[in-house]
Amino acid sequence: MSDVCAECCFFQSHGERGGVCRRYPPTIAGKWMPPGKDAPVDDCRFPWVKANYWCGEFQLEPAYTRPIGEAASRVAARLAKRFTD
Numbered sequence: 164m165s166d167v168c169a170e171c172c173f174f175q176s177h178g179e180r181g182g183v184c185r186r187y188p189p190t191i192a193g194k195w196m197p198p199g200k201d202a203p204v205d206d207c208r209f210p211w212v213k214a215n216y217w218c219g220e221f222q223l224e225p226a227y228t229r230p231i232g233e234a235a236s237r238v239a240a241r242l243a244k245r246f247t248d
Contacts, residue, residue: 166221169214173222176214183209186220 168174168184176182190210194203 166217167214168212168216168218168221170223171221173220174212174214175209181211181213181216184212184218185209 168182169176171184173184173186174182175185189207191205192208193206195206196203
């Protein structure tokens, strides 16, 4: 495992092409004129990143949000039983 966006807790995947980084709030990417409006509105977006990008803000995804493998789930079940008996 390396410190790339795909492994970061702030990365939200949007398929094979990449995803968005949600480390900071969305930024204004421009203005656009909605149909029927008199004034342009801000177009706010999270930065688009590729899964193999890297930055200095990397944080590993917390273990409780990752799928548990079969061996790890057996150990967890044994530990849970030990503390409930």
